[in-house]
Ligand code: CLF
């Protein structure tokens with residue numbers, strides 16, 4: 001394998017960096033408050049909210065643009081097995097829990113196998129636009145394999161964006177190589193900026209050929225993470241920060257983390273719930289450390305949103321994930337199957353398909369904007385409700401209740417429909433009949449929602465949802481989500497005003513730990 005020197009690597013694409021940085025800096029002041037009815041900034045931002053250069057970087061990246069995630073897919077290749085730190089929510093028998101779902105084991109690949117896999121997936125799924133390396137350990141603890149993979153893919157599939165996720169310990173020494181390979185999206189998992197908090201999350205790091213423990217380890221880690229973030233943003237590389245919300249340890253502290261990463265130029269902050277099950281054998285799983293509830297997570301995300309752009313559509317993917325966020329097509333692309341495939345990389349067909357996707361996307365936006373106009377004059381009404389939506393993608397209500405593995409959550413207000421999260425659930429319909437236990441768990445997972453939008457639903461679950469105070473809505477089958485949601489909200493307001501219904505705050509909901517593990 002060719003050895004890649006990080007010492008001698010040149011910084012790539014320097015010509016427009018100042019301009020891009022200026023635009024990112026200008027964009028930093030853009031909050032989501034205001035309720036003007038315009039699309040919000042952040043991962044929910046659209047073409048009109050961002051400078052063109054930044055929009056070009058995020059418009060078809062499913063993680064950096066919430067809107068794009070309905071239409072474009074990503075894939076990961078599991079080329080990086082080693083890790084250089086220990087997190088208390090990780091068991092190294094499984095994939096990195098910073099960017100992957102806990103308890104999952106990926107099929108590890110060589111860079112050459114990974115390159116073939118990318119071509120195979122890109123030929124089969126023309127809307128796959130991003131290749132990420134996110135484990136199963138830390139990509140920068142495996143720099144040769146990681147950068148060799150990027151090199152091979154850049155040579156054979158130049159239209160695919162390259163993306164990387166790291167714990168940040170080895171980041172400063174690799175920033176120039178990252179820039180050289182035109183990796184223009186980097187995620188750093190930052191759970192603390194205070195080493196005393198860090199010592200409760202990281203028992204040790206491996207640095208300079210030795211293990212370092214406790215507070216000293218956390219101090220080195222946070223210094224490297226902050227320096228790495230600054231170095232990346234100085235080079236115009238878009239940075240996302242992932243943080244795992246651990247109630248009682250860093251939940252309150254994450255507001256400070258949010259400020260620290262914003263001031264260093266991070267583009268997006270993704271606060272994810274801790275997933276800790278005893279069967280994973282992690283420290284937090286075994287000591288009973290709980291994860292947040294749905295409303296605890298939302299409240300923290302909301303409180304940080306005034307500070308910077310928040311991502312709320314993360315699915316905590318596998319290190320070998322393939323497909324739209326929320327769907328898993330990795331089983332179609334096992335090493336055996338890929339190696340047997342005849343792959344032709346047809347750039348023109350991919351472009352033609354993506355043109356169609358863009359046409360569909362324009363239709364979604366036009367329908368939403370037209371419907372939004374019907375809420376004009378309602379600005380003084382201070383009512384918000386949540387709805388859950390069963391969807392297979394394309395921004396439409398197009399999944400049956402019984403087939404949904406997750407529901408997307410939208411907050412409806414006089415500003416329109418805003419994506420605020422998703423809830424993974426156990427399949428209700430298994431083999432064509434309803435499972436009572438799973439219905440209970442689904443209701444608990446969407447208990448804070450006023451309605452659930454589905455393409456179809458059977459009589460039994462419908463009745464039980466009504467009993468739980470959740471309105472099952474199938475009249476918008478195969479229609480656009482946001483347009484339908486605004487129509488529903490307008491009617492809801494009219495009923496409240498007419499005294500037909502009383503608006504009530506709903507309770508909290510559960511983040512289904514089991515569903516994260518099995519889905
Ligand atoms: Fe992968 Fe991560 Fe790149 Fe996306 S995932 S390396 S930025 S291409 Fe995305 Fe998956 Fe969440 Fe990661 S939904 S876990 S944020």
Ligand code: SF4
Nearest residue numbers: 083087090096097098
């Ligand atoms: Fe596990 Fe990822 Fe943490 Fe390493 S960085 S210990 S792989 S969660």
